[in-house]
Amino acid sequence: MTENRVVRLKSRPATMASRENFDIVDEPVPEPGEGEFLMRADYVSLDPAMRGWIAPGRSYVPPVEIGAVMRGFSAGHVVKSNHPDYREGDAVAGLFGVQRYAVSDGERAVRADTSLAPLEAWIGGLGMPGLTAYFGLLEVGAVKEGDTVVVSAASGAVGSLVGQIAKIKGARAIGIAGGGEKCRYIVDELGFDGAIDYKAQDVSEELKRLCPDRIDVYFENVGGDIMNAVLGHMNTFGRVAVCGLIAHYNATEPPPRLTNLRSILVNRLNVRGFIVFDFAERNAEALTALAAWHSEGRLKFRQDVREGGLDAFPDVLNLLYTGGNFGKLVLKL
């Protein structure tokens, strides 16, 4: 058996993470204990939340400690098992860390049924991004038929699913994305009702044009100026599901600010932060729905698969914060 390749956190970045913040090293492959299995990852997931996981201070999970394996989801196959529910060769996905081999007790793992979707979808549309879109839109956003839904980072892993699920639920879906290609994609391929290119268009003007009945649900992945623009067009009793704030994660200057607090009051908005782990007990329900919609062709998953192995991890991660990815970003090992 070969060595394990492991990405460990070396230091906390002040702004964007870089190669210097990680030790990427070869280590012995660990041995699974009783009730555990060893998996080998084929795909590692890159998620916007990773920047938060390596920041210091209070957050929804403890920060990754210096010297620890970088937290991350991956998908692969069981290569050795002392676990009653897993056999060698089983496809699995879960929170295995950013490394080639991982030992798991099955706690943060799911069996990846590749007859429903390819292996890498289990860290995408059927993984954390899918669950995030599902609970964020349906529970936090409380979307109803006839609502107008706006989502930022709309061609990304979560945003692309939010718009499609909105359509499935009978709502209108407007996406905000960067660049004409991403905007055409969400309308032409994914069936969004409209798209706004924040790099080329006046977001507020376009929202006014595309949302004549104002906005009932805003699914927030970005923060900053886009959030301020959207708040100005919310409907009475609108819901804002705060899923992510990419614009804030790498800020060294004072972070982007919410200037439109008045809209929260005047429109009686409900602005609610959430993380997918809060709904973990309902994951099975969500995965059943997501897989069904996918198999019916109503929910498309777009992967942005990058090569380069684990050594490319820091550079590929940063694509998420510069708009450099197009679809769910994964690293192929």
Next chain:
Amino acid sequence: MTENRVVRLKSRPATMASRENFDIVDEPVPEPGEGEFLMRADYVSLDPAMRGWIAPGRSYVPPVEIGAVMRGFSAGHVVKSNHPDYREGDAVAGLFGVQRYAVSDGERAVRADTSLAPLEAWIGGLGMPGLTAYFGLLEVGAVKEGDTVVVSAASGAVGSLVGQIAKIKGARAIGIAGGGEKCRYIVDELGFDGAIDYKAQDVSEELKRLCPDRIDVYFENVGGDIMNAVLGHMNTFGRVAVCGLIAHYNATEPPPRLTNLRSILVNRLNVRGFIVFDFAERNAEALTALAAWHSEGRLKFRQDVREGGLDAFPDVLNLLYTGGNFGKLVLKL
């Protein structure tokens, strides 16, 4: 019968409202039609929301039109009635406008039972401020026994009730107010567990000290820097009831900004704007509870009664935005 004295909106203020923005004139006393009554006001209510009512643009109610009677609550007595439910001499309170005499069809009026509380309390603790505190804390804030509640403008009409209702519900109450006298009042007289003088103390440091288990419910009357400080100390799944944003109402410079969006995400906060009219169908329930607590001595109302008649209205109104009042501000006619 004498003339009616009426405050009409003359122009919209750019910052603070002033005497020039109003026409204060004598007019004939109106005649009640069929199904209407005529009331004469003894007390006119001054509420922070008034600044929003005379601002242009979209809000939760249409702005007061130029030339129209200024919107406002008052309390007084029926002097003539063609209404089946009201007789001459009945004490009433309601949205009668800022004027000495008003005709009403009873729609936005309540009978003021002065055996429960003095007349002026029906535009205070048993009026809009009482209802606002009740629904904002119990429904929007969803306060539970053992919670820590923080309220800004804590010695004001709404804030003083929020803290007392929090105590009645078994929560801890911390108030933020301006000046030592107001701080001592809410602790010594109203039974708050702690007070922070934002004019003399570091709000964030004091919150840390006074809220060792962090903050479960924040009742927001102010906005601006105080809101940013409080957000930094919220507990997981905390609730922020956005009732008012006094710091924003008269701003000519860019309004105070919410810089701590990250707290909404990380702590999965629920930030919700509300206005008291949203809960109008439950007013009877709330008034019953408020009156009972008041009669048991558990809910104290403090009035700040000003003289000077309706001509003093613009100047007295501005006390609300400069921290110049201490308790529920009313104008005695």
